[in-house]
Amino acid sequence: MLFLQGVTYAHPNRDVLFSDINLTVNRQDKIALIGNNGAGKSTLLGILTGRLKPVSGIAGADSKPYFVPQHFGQYNALTVAEALGIHDKLLALKEILEGYLTDINLELLDDDWGIEERCQEAFAYWELRGIALTQPMSELSGGQKTKVFLAGIMIHEPDIVLLDEPSNHLDASGRALLYDYIRSTSNTLVVVSHDRTLLNLLNTVCELGKRGVTVYGGNYDFYAEQKAIENEALSLDVKAKEKALRKAKEVEKESMERQQKLDARGKKKQEKAGLPTIVQNAFRNNAERSTARMKGIHAEKVGGIAQELSHLRNELPAVDKMKLDFDNSALHKGKILITAHRVNFAYGDQSLWQENLDFQITSGERIAIKGTNGSGKTTLIRMILDDLQPTTGAIERADFKSIYIDQDYSLIDNALTVYEQAQKFNSGALQEHDIKIRLNRFLFTREYWDKRCGNLSGGEKMRLMLCSLAIATQAPDMIILDEPTNNLDIQNIGILTAAINEYRGTLLVVSHDARFLREIGVEREVVLG
Template identity: 50%
Template sequence: MSIIIRDLSYVHSDKEVLFQHLNLVINPGDKIALTGNNGCGKSTLMRIIAGDLSATTGTVSHPEHLYYVPQHFGQYDDRTIAQALRIDGKLKALHAILNGDVSEKHFTTLNDDWNIEERAQAALSAWGMDGIPLSRLMGGLSGGEKTRIFLAGMELHSPVAILLDEPTNHLDATGRQRLYDFVRRTPAIVLVISHDRTLLNQLPAICELASNGLTFYGGNYDFFKEQKGIQLNALQKQLEEKQKALRLARKTARELAEQKAKQNVRGEKAAIKKGIPRIMMGTMKNRAEVSTNKLKSVHTEKAEKLQ
């Protein structure tokens, strides 16, 4: 199943629009980096996809088996590692059965996952957390340890879709390399927010978030930056051309206004010499002013459009 974002918008409680009219389809097996300026709403969008936050308008559909690694873990401090990994229910059912409680509900909860404890320990060990008790509270762990626990959950659960928000922030070189390898080999959908350029270059597509939409780029991060550079250079040239045209339009408007004013003065002097009645001179003056104002309006409108 794909991740499908339809006409998604998010508005802060103070009515400030963070983003609007987002549309995107992430197909099975796609691996995409989500980029954008700081504060554009990348983490907010990922939380909405994960179901941790509600959008203002629009919808998101995604595979049922989705796994989310957030950027911050403080909300898990009062939970055990087993709870953070969402296997505490299975562990309780397993130990209840082993202790003689053969209630049907325990077998339903365990769902034949008899080696859940061994699999959890193996996954944690693979991420450098060998031997840590599943009953230990998350609150006493470092940021790097919490990150590795959540990343171990990817291998434990084998999800259909994975959302990663700055997953390398607290990882050492060994942990980062393991993550790069995992991202390359997993068949799952992967959506990543990161400032780690090496990680971003593992992904074959980039999606750039802005307030008014998402722009998709085929190619890794280096290719994306190259394309953005080309676009920005083209826009810079257009800007310079418009600025040049604006300066010329303003200069032309000033010169024409000065010429028209001089013509009006000369016309008045000539009319006086010819003895034209004052009432007719007034009519001529009004016409000249109307003509001058029209000319000024035309050039002002042109300058405003260029601006």
Template identity: 35%
Template sequence: MSAHLVLQNISYTTAEGRTLFESLDLSLDRMRTGLVGRNGAGKSTLLKLITGEYAMQSGAISQAGSLGVLRQAIQASDTRTIIDELDAAGAYQTIQRMISGTGTLADSAEADWTLESRLAEALEQVGLQGCDPMRNLSTLSGGQRTRVSLAALILKKPDIILLDEPTNNLDRDGRQAVVDFLAQWRGSALVVSHDRQVLRTMDRIVELSSLGLKAYGGNWDEYKQQKDKEVAVADHDLVVAQRNLAELARKARIVAERKARKDSAGKRSRAKAGLSKLILDAREDRAEKTTGRDRQLADRQRQKADLELQSAISKIEQIKPVSFDIGASKVPQGKTVLAFQNVTGGPDEQAPIIQRFSFTIEGGERVAVTGPNGSGKTTLLRLAIGELWPIAGRVHRSGPFAMLDQNVNLLDTEGTVLQSFKRLNPDSTDNDCRAALARFLFRADSALRPVSTLSGGEMLRAGLACVLGGNWPPDLLILDEPTNHLDLMSIAAIETALNAYDGAILTVSHDEDFLSEIGIGRRIALNEVV
């Protein structure tokens, strides 16, 4: 029997009473399926139902074949080793005893002489060739530990694999290891990811929303083409709905004007005709009944047209990336906004991670800082904004700048979005603040939402509103891994906002699609891990 995983009529409600999804059906055969959707839609919950980490509330899950799970975060204790994570410690120790000549008869019977070659092959496949299986996990970076988890899947060869955001917090090489692993995978796979490189290795994309699951054949690029067509259809439906409602309103005005003229003429003729009151009242009653029927028909048509308009607007809001109106930074092209002159620095003055580093950024330039985890990218940003002072050399900043880190720490988590905006833009009037936040989709009462209740994407959007929505946007915007933990809709919104901004950008990001979308023209490479 071929491996498969079938979900039937699955529903789940949180402890707080929020329904994540209802009556979901999904079938996984021998293909790679990417699961996408807004943060909070229930993607990770669905995976935890499959693995049994969460108890089923309704429906059924049937599975044929073995299941392997890539853990999102591996705990690195002082005693746990690579071979422990590969779940092969016992078999490995048996082989080592046999090699050293201390093995028993039981060891001889149980020894798997293919283990060492399979271990070496699995580690090589994920870029950890030559790595000692007894090496402690605490000596590895987060990206290297993820690679060890990938090696464990290769070693176990499960029929079905589940991966939940496998490239989160990985550097470029770590991401590439995940992409290569999935590109070569020939079994069943269900992968929750917002990484477009990962999604390009998929055979189909399944989208989870409040409406349920919707499958799209093909990988990310084909999914994107189909979504673009949906947006075009939704745009057309919105225009048609607006036109229909306007036409009904125009006809209603014409009918009302005709009735008013007819009523006025009727009153004049009634006064002149000299007919009995009984006859006149009967005529008036018939006219009112006809008018009432016409009015009811018009009301039904108007209600139908209004529902169609609201449906079209709702669909647009669900599938169309938002757009932003951002004021000009007024920074001249060619003006130096940031300069490093032979800068040496870092948190540890005895072993500075940045050494004798020089570069300049000019107005309008878009520059990415690249390099493996641990090479000093975030340290460079901290030096750029003055959070760290250089041990040697000089950092020169010209004009206003702003930085958004992964946690958007410039927002006050004790207050509202509006309060953060006012604090960061003290020269803006209340109307200016409201108007600016509305341009970033924090309209009316949503501007009064506590910052602590915002999702990751909403936090970053609020941060961008605060630094780009004021009367004087900064000359330089500095970003540290801005797309980490964001869903695809949020990433698209951030890319749109940054493309509307005309100042200089300095960003750290391992998301190649993001860097391409925002028009990065130059890279500062930190290639060595110190």
């Protein structure tokens, strides 16, 4: 069992990330932990592992959890065995077998005489062929590093496993192995992921948000249905509150006009009656105080409704707050853009593909480029973009405008501010206020305009990239997406999906996310082997 009770966590600068979090995970539960980027999902996993300490509250587990981390180079200085935390145990076993039967070695080994066999079995299961325990992590690909940590589950044999974005770097084969493990294991699982296929294999979804952890008793599809119902109710509440605000303003206007007429009528009567000036002044002051009091009452009511409306609007999903204005490609549908004749590429004497490639790409198509890690997907993209020439065969290219969007959103210049980045795409000479209106539409409010792009999260860079493309007057004829969802949370995947579905040009996509490919309407595949 795992539990969090009244947990609050603050950054070193004392900014509170989340507060009063309560969560119980029972034995053999399989829990999905989801939430927007920056909500604190990875931090919550860190608290559950004991690596991070909360400011207040209690976190506990009835056995030591095993953690499969996200990796971004932080383990490159370690060997595989060191990253898995088994280096000392393997060294102790080696020395014992060589005759150094010391108390220290026996304590380090802890009667785990089958550690080497489990390592071999785990590496075979996770298809880590040719990977040595002494090998530096820096020599491995992203997918291999992930598999190393996944192999650690079989090596350490824990009861509780915590996984942070485990499918991020895995190809289709690796994902299939991960999904099989999730389905078949009796381990207690807590999984942070944006992979909706994986999330559907888990029996409970826990959403970390402004209100703490909300538990939904079902898989991701069940959660999505419940959120749709909640969001529909929220939209109705927003509309009702907008109506109430309009009504309150009308009542305020009518009341003030009526009061002004009464005041004017009273003033005429007083003048007609010939009352002394001092009496008339007293009546006028009373009337002004009465009007001010009434005005204050109405202003308070209108302000209260406006504040409630603002709170409700802030709860709306981000995808509903922004308008995505992608232009259509200027090319007619069906125009031949790329023709590849017997294409291949060689590194030294070794050709990348066993068979030369023949294919054609026409305007308006939506194509997925598929293959395992190392199968040459990026190489093929570079040839399509005319950045690399094939060593065998030829590629014919028509005249068209393309944009390449990789998982790091390299179109964004990290040295520029958010406003400067948007201005860089301002080929239509929009005025400054028009640029800022569009930035606001993509959730970049005033406090973001002078922020450096290098300080943005993956999801924020994606939104700024979409905003920049929408600002450009000429839409690209082809958009190439290279693992675009790897660094995005579920909310931002939804925003990207909506944007791509509005685009009417040619689309090439490299992605292992089968659900994303379905949702953007991919029509055919180029499979590399």
